Each structure stands twice: as C-alpha cells, then as structure tokens.
Amino acid sequence: MKAVIAENISKQYDGKPAVEKVSFEVNEGEIFGLIGPDGAGKTSIFRILTTLLLPDGGSAQVHHWDVVKDWRAIRNAVGYMPGKFSLYQDLTVEENLHFFATVFNTTIQENYHLIEDIYVQLEPFKNRRAGKLSGGMKQKLALCCALIHKPKVLFLDEPTTGVDPVSRREFWEMLKKLKQQNISIVVSTPYMDEASMCDRIALIQSGSILSIDTPQDLVKNYGNQLFRVKANDRYRLLEVLKSVPSTKSYAFGEYAHVSVEKDHQMDASEIAQHLQQNGLTEVEVGEAEVTIEDCFINLLH
Numbered sequence: 660m661k662a663v664i665a666e667n668i669s670k671q672y673d674g675k676p677a678v679e680k681v682s683f684e685v686n687e688g689e690i691f692g693l694i695g696p697d698g699a700g701k702t703s704i705f706r707i708l709t710t711l712l713l714p715d716g717g718s719a720q721v722h723h724w725d726v727v728k729d730w731r732a733i734r735n736a737v738g739y740m741p742g743k744f745s746l747y748q749d750l751t752v753e754e755n756l757h758f759f760a761t762v763f764n765t766t767i768q769e770n771y772h773l774i775e776d777i778y779v780q781l782e783p784f785k786n787r788r789a790g791k792l793s794g795g796m797k798q799k800l801a802l803c804c805a806l807i808h809k810p811k812v813l814f815l816d817e818p819t820t821g822v823d824p825v826s827r828r829e830f831w832e833m834l835k836k837l838k839q840q841n842i843s844i845v846v847s848t849p850y851m852d853e854a855s856m857c858d859r860i861a862l863i864q865s866g867s868i869l870s871i872d873t874p875q876d877l878v879k880n881y882g883n884q885l886f887r888v889k890a891n892d893r894y895r896l897l898e899v900l901k902s903v904p905s906t907k908s909y910a911f912g913e914y915a916h917v918s919v920e921k922d923h924q925m926d927a928s929e930i931a932q933h934l935q936q937n938g939l940t941e942v943e944v945g946e947a948e949v950t951i952e953d954c955f956i957n958l959l960h
C-alpha cells in the first residue's frame with residue numbers, strides 16, 4: 660500500500676493557482692521531501708493531504724483513505740507538524756504532550772518508545788512553558804506531539820526553518836530513526852542541502868512539480884557541464900557571465916556557477932579567456948560538484 664497518492668491536485672486562491680495538477684506517490688516507510696522556495700505551494704499540498712483544505716481539482720489518498728470522503732480516518736491516522744509553531748505556548752512541555760496524547764485517546768506511556776530518543780533531551784525542561792523553549796527544542800517537542808498517537812504517516816511542514824544547524828542535523832537523525840519504525844514521512848524544506856537526507860524528493864516551484872527522483876539520481880542525471888567561477892569583482896563577474904552563449908549562471912556561495920548546455924561543451928579556459936577579455940582579473944574557473952540546488956536551478960525555465 661502507498662502512504663500517499665496525489666493525482667493532479669490543484670488549488671486556487673482568489674482565482675490565482677497555488678497548486679497546479681500535482682501528482683506524486685509516497686511509498687510506505689519512505690522519507691519523501693517536497694523541496695521548493697517560499698510560496699511554491701508546499702503548505703497548500705500538506706493542508707490538502709491532512710484534510711484541512713479541500714482541493715479544487717484532482718484527488719488524493721493517504722494510507723488508502725480519500726482526503727475528502729475519509730477525512731475523519733485520516734485525521735486519526737496521521738501526524739501533522741505545521742510550519743508555524745503549533746504548540747500551546749502557555750502549557751509546559753509535559754502538559755503539551757499530555758494534551759496531544761489525550762486528544763488522540765492515548766497516553767504518553769503507550770507510545771513512549773517512539774519519542775524516547777527525542778523526549779530525553781526535553782525531559783530536563785519538562786516543567787518549562789513551551790513558549791520559553793529555544794527554536795530547536797520547540798521543534799523537538801512539536802515532533803513528539805505529532806508522534807504521540809503513533810501515526811502511520813507523518814507530515815512535517817518546514818520542520819527545520821529557523822532552527823540552528825546542529826539542531827537541524829539532530830532533527831534529521833531522528834527522522835531516520837522513525838523511518839526504521841516504518842512510519843512514512845512527508846517533509847518539506849526550502850533548504851536544498853536537506854534534500855539529500857530524503858529517499859526521494861519532488862522539486863516544486865510555483866505550484867508545479869519540476870522533477871521527482873532520488874537525490875542521487877537527480878544529481879547523476881544533471882547532464883550539463885558545471886563550472887565554478889571566481890574573479891576580482893563578483894557583481895561584474897555575474898554581468899559578464901550573462902553574455903556567455905548557451906549557459907546559465909548564478910551566484911553560488913563565494914563562487915558563480917556556470918551551467919553549460921549539453922550540446923555546447925566548453926573548456927574552462929574558454930570561460931576564463933572570455934572573462935579576462937572583459938577586464939576581470941584573479942579569474943579562477945574549475946569544475947564544480949553538482950548539488951540539488953544546481954539541479955533545481957537547471958529545471959527552472
């Protein structure tokens with residue numbers, strides 16, 4: 660059985676499309692990532708799949724239940740961690756967890772094994788109000804609350820946004836452990852580096868899916884040549900690179916990346932020469948390692 664099947668789901672707000680014929684499937688026990696920038700439509704897709712928003716078109720099933728007809732069964736069987744902090748700020752850590760367990764007619768003890776690894780980190784603060792926790796701790800508590808009823812599918816909307824890098828890494832380690840418990844996970848993130856932690860990812864932009872693949876195959880099938888380029892004047896470098904035919908260039912950390920179309924193979928020295936002829940100095944051109952971000956940019960029109 661598939662954890663999620665979405666077929667051509669669409670959503671408009673005030674006549675403007677936010678999700679356009681989005682289709683994907685999530686296998687059982689898989690970590691599936693929706694990767695895309697702000698406004699790409701990730702939250703709308705999550706809200707449709709968790710039955711909080713009706714789609715305007717298409718259909719979707721979660722664990723074989725229909726998101727429109729079987730909303731009650733879905734709500735009981737999934738865990739949803741919305742992007743914005745979802746907990747009761749004035750309740751303590753322990754009270755929040757107890758509250759969510761009670762709503763789902765269970766107890767903290769019943770599924771403690773699922774949250775144990777995370778909860779031990781929160782335990783020293785169990786009497787602290789949730790509103791007074793750090794960003795990383797809040798996310799850990801929200802994850803515990805979304806897990807306490809042992810959901811079949813866990814939906815996490817940008818769980819690591821605004822969380823420090825160490826906590827982000829810890830958070831992903833926790834997701835990997837949950838996967839071993841056969842919980843299917845759909846997670847969204849605007850951070851391209853997190854994409855590689857997923858089993859498969861859908862790259863999404865302006866409400867449409869650009870590609871669905873494993874992170875490894877996405878990178879492997881990049882196809883274009885990719886160079887990383889540096890020079891004395893970064894702004895002018897990007898300006899001059901625009902005039903190199905059959906390429907797409909963009910800022911990438913301290914470098915610019917230059918993607919050369921498949922049928923127009925080019926040497927690093929040709930790019931270097933072009934830059935020098937246009938007055939740039941300290942020119943450095945080398946092959947770049949392809950990242951998910953490069954794949955994403957390459958797929959944009």
Ligand SMILES: Nc1ncnc2c1ncn2[C@@H]1O[C@H](COP(=O)(O)OP(=O)(O)OP(=O)(O)O)[C@@H](O)[C@H]1O
Pocket residue numbers: 672673676677695696697698699700701702703704
């Ligand atoms: N209730 C709403 N009314 C009007 N427009 C909306 C509403 N909710 C979302 N939108 C618009 O729909 C588009 C998709 O938004 P959505 O929140 O689904 O994307 P997202 O990828 O989750 O981005 P973000 O991280 O910014 O929430 C955006 O252009 C957004 O402005």
